Amino acid sequence: MAIPDFIQDDDDEHRLPLLPAGTRTESHKDSFFSDRIEHQLFYGPVKRMADELYDAGPLNGPRDALERLTMIQRLQSSLDALTSVLLADSAEQVSESLADTIATQDSNTEEEEREARRSAEYYGIDRGSDQVINSNLIAEASVALRESPRKVAKRMFHAKGLRYVCKDTLMALAAGEITVKAAHDIVKYAQDLLPEQISQMQHLLLPMAKTASDDAIYQRARRFHDRMRPESAEQRRKKSEEHRRLTLQDDENGMSTLKYCNSAAVVHSIKNSVKWVADQHNDPEDPRTREQIEADAFADIILNGWPGHEGTPLKPRVSITIPAVEMLADPSRTVADLEGYGPIPLGAALQLAKDAPSFQRVLTDPWTGAAIDVERRSYRPSQGLKDLLRNRDEHCCFPACRRPADRSEIDHIDDWAHGGHTTRENTQLLCKQHQMFKHALGWKVVARPDGSKMWVTPHGLNSIVVPGSVKRVDQFDHVSDHCPERPRVIPLPHVRLTPEVRRVLGLKPHIDIPEKSPGTEPPHMGGQRETGQVP
Numbered sequence: 001m002a003i004p005d006f007i008q009d010d011d012d013e014h015r016l017p018l019l020p021a022g023t024r025t026e027s028h029k030d031s032f033f034s035d036r037i038e039h040q041l042f043y044g045p046v047k048r049m050a051d052e053l054y055d056a057g058p059l060n061g062p063r064d065a066l067e068r069l070t071m072i073q074r075l076q077s078s079l080d081a082l083t084s085v086l087l088a089d090s091a092e093q094v095s096e097s098l099a100d101t102i103a104t105q106d107s108n109t110e111e112e113e114r115e116a117r118r119s120a121e122y123y124g125i126d127r128g129s130d131q132v133i134n135s136n137l138i139a140e141a142s143v144a145l146r147e148s149p150r151k152v153a154k155r156m157f158h159a160k161g162l163r164y165v166c167k168d169t170l171m172a173l174a175a176g177e178i179t180v181k182a183a184h185d186i187v188k189y190a191q192d193l194l195p196e197q198i199s200q201m202q203h204l205l206l207p208m209a210k211t212a213s214d215d216a217i218y219q220r221a222r223r224f225h226d227r228m229r230p231e232s233a234e235q236r237r238k239k240s241e242e243h244r245r246l247t248l249q250d251d252e253n254g255m256s257t258l259k260y261c262n263s264a265a266v267v268h269s270i271k272n273s274v275k276w277v278a279d280q281h282n283d284p285e286d287p288r289t290r291e292q293i294e295a296d297a298f299a300d301i302i303l304n305g306w307p308g309h310e311g312t313p314l315k316p317r318v319s320i321t322i323p324a325v326e327m328l329a330d331p332s333r334t335v336a337d338l339e340g341y342g343p344i345p346l347g348a349a350l351q352l353a354k355d356a357p358s359f360q361r362v363l364t365d366p367w368t369g370a371a372i373d374v375e376r377r378s379y380r381p382s383q384g385l386k387d388l389l390r391n392r393d394e395h396c397c398f399p400a401c402r403r404p405a406d407r408s409e410i411d412h413i414d415d416w417a418h419g420g421h422t423t424r425e426n427t428q429l430l431c432k433q434h435q436m437f438k439h440a441l442g443w444k445v446v447a448r449p450d451g452s453k454m455w456v457t458p459h460g461l462n463s464i465v466v467p468g469s470v471k472r473v474d475q476f477d478h479v480s481d482h483c484p485e486r487p488r489v490i491p492l493p494h495v496r497l498t499p500e501v502r503r504v505l506g507l508k509p510h511i512d513i514p515e516k517s518p519g520t521e522p523p524h525m526g527g528q529r530e531t532g533q534v535p
Contacts, residue, residue, distance in 0.1 A: 010243040011157050015191035016165050017198070021130050024164050027092035042085050042174050045078040049176065074176030080183070081174035087141060087156055088163035094459075095133050115417075119439035127441065136441050140457040142400045149400055161187030165195075168202045178206065181214040189225035197228045254344040274298045277306075320349050321391070385422065386410060389429050394468030397445075398434035399455050411435055413447045428453060450476045 018024075029035045053071055056064075120127050127133075134156070142152045162170040166187050173183045186205060190198045201224050209217050244262040251257055260267065277297045278290070288296070321337040336349030390405040408429040414420030425447060430438065437443045442458035453465045466473055 010240070011154070011188060011191065013157050013160050016161055016187075017193075017195050018160060018164055021092060021095050021133075024092050026163055026167075027089040038085075041171070042078075042082045045175055046075065046082060049075040049078065073179065077173050077176045077178065077180055077183075080180045081162070081170055083155065084159035084162045084170065084173075087159035090141075091134060091137050091156065091160070094137050095128075095130065115415075116440050116442070119436070120441075123436045123440055125436065125440065132441070136437065136458065139399075139437060139443075140459060140461060143455075143457055143461050143463045147400070148402075158184050158187050161190060165190055165198060166202060168199075168206060172206050172209070178209040179214055182209040182212075182217040185214070185218045185221045189221040191225075193225065193228055201225075201228075254338070254348055274301065277301065320344070322346070322349050385424060385427065388424055389427060392424070392467045392469050393429040395429065396431040396434055397428040397453055397465050397467070398430060398437065399463040399465055401431060401434055403431040405429055407431055409435065411438070413445055413453070452476055 029038065049071055053068060053075070056068060059065055059068075125132050138149050138152045138156055141156075142149045145152060145155075147155075162173065162183060166183075169178070169183050169186050172178045173180070182205075186202065186209075190201065193201070201221065204224065205217060205220060208220070241263055246261075247259045249257045249259065260270075274294050274297050278294045281293055281297070286293070323334060323336070326334045331346060334346045335343045336346055338344045338349070389410060393408075394405060395401065396403040396408045408431045410427050411430040412420045412422070413426050413428060416422070420426050428445075428447075434443075438445060444456040446454045446456070448454055448464075451467060451470075455463045455465060457463070466476065
């Protein structure tokens with residue numbers, strides 16, 4: 001039996017037999033001697049295997065390549081073990097120092113610290129709680145590893161499981177004897193087991209994991225877990241139902257996948273109902289497959305209601321951005337943008353745009369593509385700024401966060417209470433969670449002259465965030481290491497001011513603008529694109 005493509009992910013460190021934070025002695029060495037032993041255990045294999053690969057010299061045939069691949073696999077296992085130790089130890093140690101770190105940052109004044117405490121009360125959090133400390137460290141680690149917080153949170157779960165629960169598995173992983181997948185599966189199925197049962201599972205599986213496939217270890221770990229769990233099947237079912245949820249995953253080529261997790265009875269009822277609706281469709285000339293008809297029926301039911309009933313009162317909305325000038329210059333190479341997803345083909349965007357009740361012109365920087373101004377003919381200034389940030393930032397501006405504009409709010413970079421102004425230079429989009437990080441947990445953000453933002457974590461790591469609408473960064477300070485310089489030649493297509501172009505740009509027929517040919521002095525006008533909100 002193969003590993004299924006989608007497994008319910010309900011891993012939780014609270015289901016592991018972990019000691020309370022602050023009492024995990026593995027992360028608190030009591031002597032220099034024990035520190036050196038651990039250093040050799042976890043850093044030694046990495047150095048040895050990296051040296052062997054480097055000293056191997058030029059490749060000598062396919063067999064030599066396969067042997068090096070085997071060594072690389074063992075090196076990856078050792079690196080994962082070392083990463084797990086660093087994550088688990090830092091999570092344990094930071095609980096003792098986070099409050100002091102936040103309070104003693106060089107840039108903090110007593111007033112700023114009082115405001116941070118008031119912000120923590122406003123958001124209803126305890127800055128010293130394990131949950132807040134863990135969440136804050138995961139955000140910092142995601143900056144260091146350049147991975148999403150969700151992926152780092154999964155790393156943290158495995159790290160604590162290996163460091164404090166499955167210690168024999170950690171040693172085998174550090175030595176490069178087992179694969180990363182096998183180690184993670186042993187940790188996963190250590191949940192809800194007693195310490196002696198976990199020791200028995202490791203004793204049975206680790207000798208096999210040195211040579212067996214990942215699939216074999218996965219199946220054996222799962223069977224052992226099911227035999228040893230003290231709960232009845234009914235208790236396990238009820239606990240699993242607590243994790244029912246609906247999740248979205250973006251795919252390639254303008255597609256996304258909706259995953260719905262619920263009890264088998266509910267899911268099968270939904271599937272059978274959709275099949276019944278699809279069965280009523282008997283058009284012999286319809287070229288769609290059975291799977292396509294069912295997928296379309298499911299979408300119609302959700303968006304328009306069951307056949308014979310009034311449609312849903314909800315008014316679904318999507319926002320698309322179409323680069324107007326590029327579309328007129330070369331439609332075959334034009335790519336539109338779907339908010340919350342990314343690039344989609346122009347044809348799909350135009351199909352959505354035909355039902356848009358309104359359009360809004362957005363002025364863009366011709367070198368970077370970033371939104372720099374929006375049309376304000378029908379909006380108050382505050383609404384105009386909100387529209388600008390929506391088009392410029394596109395999502396929360398915290399490092400690695402992709403929460404869309406609809407789930408984010410305007411935040412002042414320099415606080416309003418300290419003289420910060422409500423301008424496009426001093427505002428950004430932040431979701432609620434990361435507003436809390438900024439105002440209560442010691443994160444700092446600085447607006448840079450080139451339009452990017454530099455975030456500083458509580459422990460001093462730096463991360464540069466560029467607005468979501470930016471298409472190229474070669475002229476940004478952090479890339480070129482100097483103040484921005486505009487190129488003499490504009491990398492934009494040459495577009496004549498035909499009546500169609502004038503209509504898109506909103507230029508009246510009597511306004512005469514000289515047409516520039518490529519290589520001449522750049523015009524003072526940025527590019528324009530249109531944003532439509534489709535019901």
